[in-house]
Amino acid sequence: MATLLRYYTFSLGFTAVCLALAGWYGWASTGSITGTLSILWIVIVLSILEVSLSFDNAVVNATVLREMDEVWQRRFLTWGILIAVFGMRIIFPIAIVAIAANIGPVEAVTLSLNEPAEYERIVSDAHLGIAGFGGAFLAMVGLTFFFDGEKDVHWIASLERAINRFSSIPAVEIGLVLLLVYGVSTALPQDDALTFLTSGILGLVTFIGVNALGALIEQREARKKAAGEVVRSGLGGFLYLEVLDSSFSFDGVIGAFALSNNMVVIALGLSVGAMFVRSMTIHLVRQGTLAQYRFLEHGAFWAIIILGVIMLLSAIVHIPETITGLIGAVLIGLSLWWSVRYNRNNPDATD
16 A cells, blocks of 8 residues: 555555645635635546546556656656646647637637636637647557557457557558548548548648657667667657657547536546646556556557547537547556466466
C-alpha cells in the first residue's frame, strides 16, 4: 500500500487542490451550497471519465517511455504533463474558439466565462476536424502495433496472427485508415466531407512525420554510439508521446461539454484526470508492469484502435463517452486477467 501511495501521492494532493478551487469557484459564482455541490460533483465525474478514457493512454505512454533514457523520461513526466494539463485541457479549447471566431485569446477567455453556451457551440462546431485528425492518428498508432512483422506475442491469437501475415505489405495500415476516413466522409455533406478528409490526412501526415523524425534521430544516435559517444536524446519519443496525448485529449475535451459548458469546471475536472494518467504511467514504468503482464499492451492497443474508429465515426453518429471508456476498460481488464492466467499456467516462462 505504501509503495502504491508513493506513485499517487502528488495526484491525490493535486486533486485536493482542484476540488478546493472548484468549491471556492462554485460558491463565488453561485452563492449557494446547492450550486457549489453541483459544480464539485461535475468536477469529480469529469475526473473519473478522463481516467477511464485514458488508462490505455498510460499503458502506451509506458510502452514508449521504457525505451527512453531517464533524462527524457523525467522531461516527459514534468514538461509533458504541463503541456497535457495546461495546454490541451485549457489552452487548446480557447485556441479553437479564437481561431474559429477570429478573435483574440483574451476575447476567447471572456467569451468562455461570460457566454458559455456560445463558447460550447464554437468548440462543438470544430468537432469534425478534431474527429478526423485525432481518429486517424489513434487508428494509426493501434494498427502499427499489430502490423509488425517482428511481433511474436499474440493475445487474440487467430486475429492477430492473421493481421501479422500482412505486415510485410508496405503502408497497409495507412491504406486501411484512408479507406475508413473516406468511407465516413461519403456520409457527410460536401463541405463537411472536405474538412473531415483534410483533417484525417493531416492526422496521417503527423503520424508519419513524428515517426520519421524519430527514425532520423535514432539513426543519428546509432552513428554517435558507434563512434563511442554518449547518447542521451529521446526527442523523437517525446514528440510522439505529446501528439499521442493530444489525440487522446480531443475526445475528453469535446465530451466534457455533455456535462458542463463552463471552461473553469471542465479544466479542473480534466486536469485531475490528466494528473492521474501521469501517475499511472510512472507506476507502470517503474514497477515493470508491462513486462509482468504479457498481454496488457495488446489490450491497450486494441482499445486505441476502437477509440480511433469511434472518433472517426463520431463525425456521423454520436457515441456516448461512457461507452468509449467502458470498452477500453473491458479490453484492458480482459488482457490483464488473461496475463494473470498465463503467468499462473506458465510460472517459468520469460518474455
